[in-house]
Amino acid sequence: MRIYTKIEEVREGCRAAKSGGKRLGVVPTMGALHEGHLSLVRKARAGCDVVAATIFVNPTQFGPNEDLAKYPRSFERDCELLKKEGVEILFAPAVEEMYPRGAVTWVTVEGLSEKLDGRSRPGHFRGVTTVVAKLFHILEPDAAFFGQKDAAQVAIIKRMVRDLNLPVEIVVGEIVREADGLAMSSRNGYLDPQQRQQALALHRALLRVKTVADGGERDAEKLIAAGKAELAREAAARLDYFEIVDPVTLDPLRDISGGALAAVAAWIGNTRLLDNIQLGG
Numbered sequence: 001m002r003i004y005t006k007i008e009e010v011r012e013g014c015r016a017a018k019s020g021g022k023r024l025g026v027v028p029t030m031g032a033l034h035e036g037h038l039s040l041v042r043k044a045r046a047g048c049d050v051v052a053a054t055i056f057v058n059p060t061q062f063g064p065n066e067d068l069a070k071y072p073r074s075f076e077r078d079c080e081l082l083k084k085e086g087v088e089i090l091f092a093p094a095v096e097e098m099y100p101r102g103a104v105t106w107v108t109v110e111g112l113s114e115k116l117d118g119r120s121r122p123g124h125f126r127g128v129t130t131v132v133a134k135l136f137h138i139l140e141p142d143a144a145f146f147g148q149k150d151a152a153q154v155a156i157i158k159r160m161v162r163d164l165n166l167p168v169e170i171v172v173g174e175i176v177r178e179a180d181g182l183a184m185s186s187r188n189g190y191l192d193p194q195q196r197q198q199a200l201a202l203h204r205a206l207l208r209v210k211t212v213a214d215g216g217e218r219d220a221e222k223l224i225a226a227g228k229a230e231l232a233r234e235a236a237a238r239l240d241y242f243e244i245v246d247p248v249t250l251d252p253l254r255d256i257s258g259g260a261l262a263a264v265a266a267w268i269g270n271t272r273l274l275d276n277i278q279l280g281g
Helices: 007-017 035-046 076-082 124-141 148-163 185-190 193-198 198-212 220-232
Strands: 002-004 024-029 051-055 089-091 141-146 169-173 238-244 261-269 269-278
Touching: 002 007, 007 035, 007 089, 024 035, 024 124, 024 261, 035 051, 035 141, 035 148, 035 169, 051 076, 051 124, 076 220, 089 124, 089 193, 141 148, 148 169, 148 261, 148 269, 193 198, 198 220, 198 238, 198 261, 220 238, 220 261
Parallel strands: 002 089, 024 051, 024 141, 051 089, 141 169
Antiparallel strands: 238 261, 261 269
16 A cells, blocks of 8 residues: 655556556545445445545534544554555645645535534535545546445535536445444544443434334424434433435425435534434335
Protein backbone atom coordinates (compact mmCIF):
# COMPACT_ATOMS: atom_id res chain seq x y z
CA MET A 1 0.00 0.00 0.00
CA ARG A 2 1.37 3.36 -1.03
CA ILE A 3 0.64 6.19 1.41
CA TYR A 4 0.39 9.67 -0.08
CA THR A 5 0.08 12.99 1.73
CA LYS A 6 0.42 15.38 -1.21
CA ILE A 7 -2.28 16.08 -3.80
CA GLU A 8 -0.08 16.05 -6.90
CA GLU A 9 1.63 12.81 -5.87
CA VAL A 10 -1.60 10.92 -5.17
CA ARG A 11 -3.12 12.25 -8.40
CA GLU A 12 -0.19 10.84 -10.33
CA GLY A 13 -0.40 7.57 -8.39
CA CYS A 14 -4.11 7.15 -9.13
CA ARG A 15 -3.70 7.95 -12.81
CA ALA A 16 -0.90 5.40 -13.06
CA ALA A 17 -3.05 2.81 -11.26
CA LYS A 18 -5.89 3.39 -13.75
CA SER A 19 -3.67 2.89 -16.79
CA GLY A 20 -4.87 0.29 -19.24
CA GLY A 21 -8.50 0.97 -18.41
CA LYS A 22 -8.42 -0.28 -14.82
CA ARG A 23 -11.36 0.69 -12.63
CA LEU A 24 -10.49 2.69 -9.49
CA GLY A 25 -12.72 2.62 -6.44
CA VAL A 26 -12.31 4.96 -3.48
CA VAL A 27 -13.55 4.66 0.10
CA PRO A 28 -13.48 8.09 1.78
CA THR A 29 -13.14 7.94 5.58
CA MET A 30 -12.19 10.03 8.58
CA GLY A 31 -10.22 7.12 10.03
CA ALA A 32 -10.96 5.30 13.31
CA LEU A 33 -11.93 2.43 11.04
CA HIS A 34 -14.40 -0.28 11.99
CA GLU A 35 -16.13 -3.15 10.24
CA GLY A 36 -18.53 -0.77 8.51
CA HIS A 37 -15.64 0.91 6.71
CA LEU A 38 -14.00 -2.41 5.93
CA SER A 39 -17.21 -3.75 4.41
CA LEU A 40 -17.08 -0.82 1.98
CA VAL A 41 -13.44 -1.63 1.18
CA ARG A 42 -14.47 -5.21 0.37
CA LYS A 43 -17.31 -3.95 -1.79
CA ALA A 44 -14.82 -1.76 -3.65
CA ARG A 45 -12.41 -4.69 -3.95
CA ALA A 46 -15.15 -6.83 -5.50
CA GLY A 47 -16.17 -4.23 -8.06
CA CYS A 48 -12.91 -2.49 -8.95
CA ASP A 49 -9.41 -3.34 -10.14
CA VAL A 50 -7.68 -0.90 -7.79
CA VAL A 51 -8.88 0.34 -4.38
CA ALA A 52 -7.93 3.63 -2.76
CA ALA A 53 -8.95 4.85 0.68
CA THR A 54 -8.71 8.28 2.23
CA ILE A 55 -8.22 9.23 5.86
CA PHE A 56 -8.93 12.87 6.55
CA VAL A 57 -10.67 14.32 9.60
CA ASN A 58 -12.38 17.14 7.75
CA PRO A 59 -12.60 20.25 9.94
CA THR A 60 -15.19 22.02 7.79
CA GLN A 61 -17.93 19.51 8.61
CA PHE A 62 -17.63 20.06 12.37
CA GLY A 63 -19.51 22.87 14.10
CA PRO A 64 -17.88 25.19 16.68
CA ASN A 65 -19.10 23.13 19.64
CA GLU A 66 -18.59 19.70 18.10
CA ASP A 67 -15.99 17.01 18.67
CA LEU A 68 -13.24 17.82 16.13
CA ALA A 69 -10.45 17.90 18.71
CA LYS A 70 -11.44 14.64 20.38
CA TYR A 71 -12.54 12.79 17.25
CA PRO A 72 -10.82 9.37 17.46
CA ARG A 73 -7.59 9.05 15.49
CA SER A 74 -5.80 5.71 15.08
CA PHE A 75 -3.72 6.11 11.94
CA GLU A 76 -1.25 3.24 12.38
CA ARG A 77 -4.00 0.77 13.26
CA ASP A 78 -6.09 2.01 10.33
CA CYS A 79 -3.16 1.48 7.96
CA GLU A 80 -2.75 -2.11 9.11
CA LEU A 81 -6.46 -2.82 8.58
CA LEU A 82 -6.39 -1.33 5.08
CA LYS A 83 -3.27 -3.29 4.16
CA LYS A 84 -4.95 -6.52 5.25
CA GLU A 85 -7.86 -5.72 2.93
CA GLY A 86 -5.52 -5.22 -0.03
CA VAL A 87 -5.92 -1.45 -0.43
CA GLU A 88 -3.29 -0.22 -2.89
CA ILE A 89 -3.48 3.55 -2.32
CA LEU A 90 -4.05 5.58 0.85
CA PHE A 91 -4.40 9.36 0.74
CA ALA A 92 -3.90 10.98 4.16
CA PRO A 93 -3.39 14.71 3.66
CA ALA A 94 -2.87 17.46 6.22
CA VAL A 95 -5.57 20.09 6.61
CA GLU A 96 -3.28 22.66 4.96
CA GLU A 97 -2.98 20.42 1.90
CA MET A 98 -6.74 20.14 1.41
CA TYR A 99 -7.58 23.73 2.29
CA PRO A 100 -4.97 26.16 0.99
CA ARG A 101 -4.65 29.36 2.95
CA GLY A 102 -7.39 31.81 2.04
CA ALA A 103 -9.66 29.20 0.44
CA VAL A 104 -13.19 30.62 0.06
CA THR A 105 -14.84 28.21 -2.40
CA TRP A 106 -17.59 25.85 -1.25
CA VAL A 107 -19.78 23.19 -2.85
CA THR A 108 -23.32 23.38 -1.48
CA VAL A 109 -26.29 21.19 -2.37
CA GLU A 110 -29.04 23.65 -1.62
CA GLY A 111 -32.33 22.40 -0.21
CA LEU A 112 -31.13 18.94 0.77
CA SER A 113 -28.28 20.16 2.98
CA GLU A 114 -30.69 21.77 5.46
CA LYS A 115 -32.62 18.56 6.17
CA LEU A 116 -32.16 15.86 8.84
CA ASP A 117 -28.60 16.29 10.15
CA GLY A 118 -28.26 19.50 8.20
CA ARG A 119 -30.99 21.10 10.31
CA SER A 120 -29.29 20.09 13.54
CA ARG A 121 -25.76 20.83 12.31
CA PRO A 122 -25.79 23.99 10.15
CA GLY A 123 -22.94 23.97 7.64
CA HIS A 124 -22.17 20.29 8.19
CA PHE A 125 -23.13 19.08 4.74
CA ARG A 126 -21.47 22.04 3.05
CA GLY A 127 -18.24 20.77 4.58
CA VAL A 128 -18.99 17.20 3.49
CA THR A 129 -19.82 18.02 -0.12
CA THR A 130 -16.88 20.38 -0.47
CA VAL A 131 -14.33 17.84 0.73
CA VAL A 132 -15.89 14.96 -1.21
CA ALA A 133 -15.91 17.03 -4.41
CA LYS A 134 -12.24 17.86 -3.81
CA LEU A 135 -11.39 14.18 -3.24
CA PHE A 136 -13.20 13.19 -6.43
CA HIS A 137 -11.30 15.88 -8.33
CA ILE A 138 -7.96 14.77 -6.88
CA LEU A 139 -8.30 10.98 -7.12
CA GLU A 140 -10.54 10.77 -10.21
CA PRO A 141 -12.18 7.50 -9.13
CA ASP A 142 -14.61 5.54 -11.26
CA ALA A 143 -16.66 4.61 -8.19
CA ALA A 144 -16.92 5.82 -4.60
CA PHE A 145 -18.29 3.81 -1.70
CA PHE A 146 -20.38 5.21 1.16
CA GLY A 147 -22.36 3.65 4.01
CA GLN A 148 -26.14 3.68 4.35
CA LYS A 149 -25.85 4.67 8.03
CA ASP A 150 -25.27 8.23 6.84
CA ALA A 151 -28.36 8.16 4.63
CA ALA A 152 -28.72 11.94 4.31
CA GLN A 153 -25.07 12.21 3.31
CA VAL A 154 -25.61 9.57 0.63
CA ALA A 155 -28.62 11.41 -0.82
CA ILE A 156 -26.75 14.72 -0.86
CA ILE A 157 -23.61 13.31 -2.47
CA LYS A 158 -25.68 11.54 -5.13
CA ARG A 159 -27.41 14.84 -5.94
CA MET A 160 -24.07 16.67 -6.09
CA VAL A 161 -22.66 14.09 -8.50
CA ARG A 162 -25.74 14.32 -10.70
CA ASP A 163 -25.92 18.11 -10.69
CA LEU A 164 -22.21 18.62 -11.37
CA ASN A 165 -22.01 15.80 -13.97
CA LEU A 166 -19.18 14.15 -12.05
CA PRO A 167 -18.07 10.87 -13.70
CA VAL A 168 -18.26 8.87 -10.46
CA GLU A 169 -20.59 5.99 -9.65
CA ILE A 170 -21.86 6.22 -6.05
CA VAL A 171 -22.15 2.76 -4.46
CA VAL A 172 -23.93 2.41 -1.13
CA GLY A 173 -23.13 -0.32 1.39
CA GLU A 174 -25.64 -1.61 3.92
CA ILE A 175 -25.45 -0.61 7.57
CA VAL A 176 -23.11 -2.91 9.47
CA ARG A 177 -24.29 -3.62 13.00
CA GLU A 178 -22.89 -5.12 16.16
CA ALA A 179 -24.38 -8.46 17.19
CA ASP A 180 -26.95 -6.66 19.37
CA GLY A 181 -28.04 -4.33 16.57
CA LEU A 182 -26.08 -1.15 17.34
CA ALA A 183 -25.04 0.55 14.10
CA MET A 184 -21.25 0.65 13.89
CA SER A 185 -19.81 4.14 14.23
CA SER A 186 -16.47 5.63 15.15
CA ARG A 187 -18.33 7.64 17.79
CA ASN A 188 -19.43 4.46 19.60
CA GLY A 189 -15.99 4.57 21.20
CA TYR A 190 -17.12 7.56 23.26
CA LEU A 191 -19.75 5.43 25.04
CA ASP A 192 -19.10 3.87 28.44
CA PRO A 193 -20.57 0.37 29.02
CA GLN A 194 -23.85 1.73 30.44
CA GLN A 195 -24.26 4.20 27.58
CA ARG A 196 -23.43 1.45 25.12
CA GLN A 197 -26.53 -0.42 26.31
CA GLN A 198 -28.64 2.73 26.31
CA ALA A 199 -27.66 3.40 22.69
CA LEU A 200 -29.56 0.28 21.59
CA ALA A 201 -32.75 2.31 22.00
CA LEU A 202 -32.23 3.87 18.56
CA HIS A 203 -32.30 0.53 16.78
CA ARG A 204 -35.22 -0.71 18.91
CA ALA A 205 -37.21 2.37 17.93
CA LEU A 206 -36.57 1.75 14.23
CA LEU A 207 -37.47 -1.92 14.55
CA ARG A 208 -40.73 -0.90 16.23
CA VAL A 209 -41.53 1.34 13.26
CA LYS A 210 -40.74 -1.46 10.83
CA THR A 211 -42.95 -3.91 12.75
CA VAL A 212 -45.88 -1.50 12.67
CA ALA A 213 -45.29 -0.74 8.98
CA ASP A 214 -45.03 -4.44 8.15
CA GLY A 215 -48.38 -4.83 9.89
CA GLY A 216 -49.95 -2.56 7.29
CA GLU A 217 -49.67 0.95 8.73
CA ARG A 218 -48.86 3.50 6.02
CA ASP A 219 -49.42 6.77 7.88
CA ALA A 220 -46.00 8.28 8.56
CA GLU A 221 -47.23 10.34 11.51
CA LYS A 222 -48.46 7.22 13.31
CA LEU A 223 -45.22 5.38 12.54
CA ILE A 224 -43.15 8.27 13.90
CA ALA A 225 -45.26 8.28 17.05
CA ALA A 226 -44.58 4.57 17.51
CA GLY A 227 -40.84 5.11 17.08
CA LYS A 228 -40.71 8.06 19.47
CA ALA A 229 -42.69 6.13 22.08
CA GLU A 230 -40.21 3.27 21.93
CA LEU A 231 -37.22 5.62 22.17
CA ALA A 232 -38.81 7.41 25.13
CA ARG A 233 -38.64 4.18 27.10
CA GLU A 234 -34.90 4.82 27.41
CA ALA A 235 -34.69 7.82 29.71
CA ALA A 236 -31.03 8.45 28.88
CA ALA A 237 -31.76 9.02 25.18
CA ARG A 238 -32.33 12.66 24.18
CA LEU A 239 -34.07 12.83 20.83
CA ASP A 240 -32.70 15.13 18.15
CA TYR A 241 -35.04 14.06 15.37
CA PHE A 242 -37.17 11.12 14.28
CA GLU A 243 -38.40 11.50 10.72
CA ILE A 244 -39.80 9.48 7.85
CA VAL A 245 -38.65 10.92 4.55
CA ASP A 246 -38.26 10.26 0.86
CA PRO A 247 -34.79 8.64 0.59
CA VAL A 248 -33.90 10.72 -2.49
CA THR A 249 -35.26 14.18 -1.67
CA LEU A 250 -35.22 13.85 2.15
CA ASP A 251 -38.65 15.52 2.18
CA PRO A 252 -41.02 14.39 4.95
CA LEU A 253 -43.65 11.88 3.82
CA ARG A 254 -47.25 11.54 4.91
CA ASP A 255 -47.61 8.04 3.47
CA ILE A 256 -44.95 5.34 3.05
CA SER A 257 -46.68 3.40 0.28
CA GLY A 258 -43.98 4.34 -2.23
CA GLY A 259 -41.12 3.40 0.09
CA ALA A 260 -39.48 5.55 2.76
CA LEU A 261 -36.54 6.08 5.04
CA ALA A 262 -37.07 6.21 8.80
CA ALA A 263 -34.18 8.15 10.34
CA VAL A 264 -33.32 8.92 13.95
CA ALA A 265 -30.66 10.94 15.72
CA ALA A 266 -30.34 11.03 19.48
CA TRP A 267 -27.87 11.94 22.19
CA ILE A 268 -26.61 9.33 24.63
CA GLY A 269 -24.67 11.32 27.20
CA ASN A 270 -22.53 13.71 25.16
CA THR A 271 -22.49 11.46 22.08
CA ARG A 272 -24.81 12.03 19.16
CA LEU A 273 -25.70 8.84 17.30
CA LEU A 274 -27.50 8.15 14.03
CA ASP A 275 -29.45 5.22 12.68
CA ASN A 276 -32.03 4.54 9.98
CA ILE A 277 -34.03 1.81 8.36
CA GLN A 278 -35.67 1.48 4.97
CA LEU A 279 -39.40 0.86 4.83
CA GLY A 280 -40.82 -1.01 1.86
CA GLY A 281 -43.54 0.33 -0.38
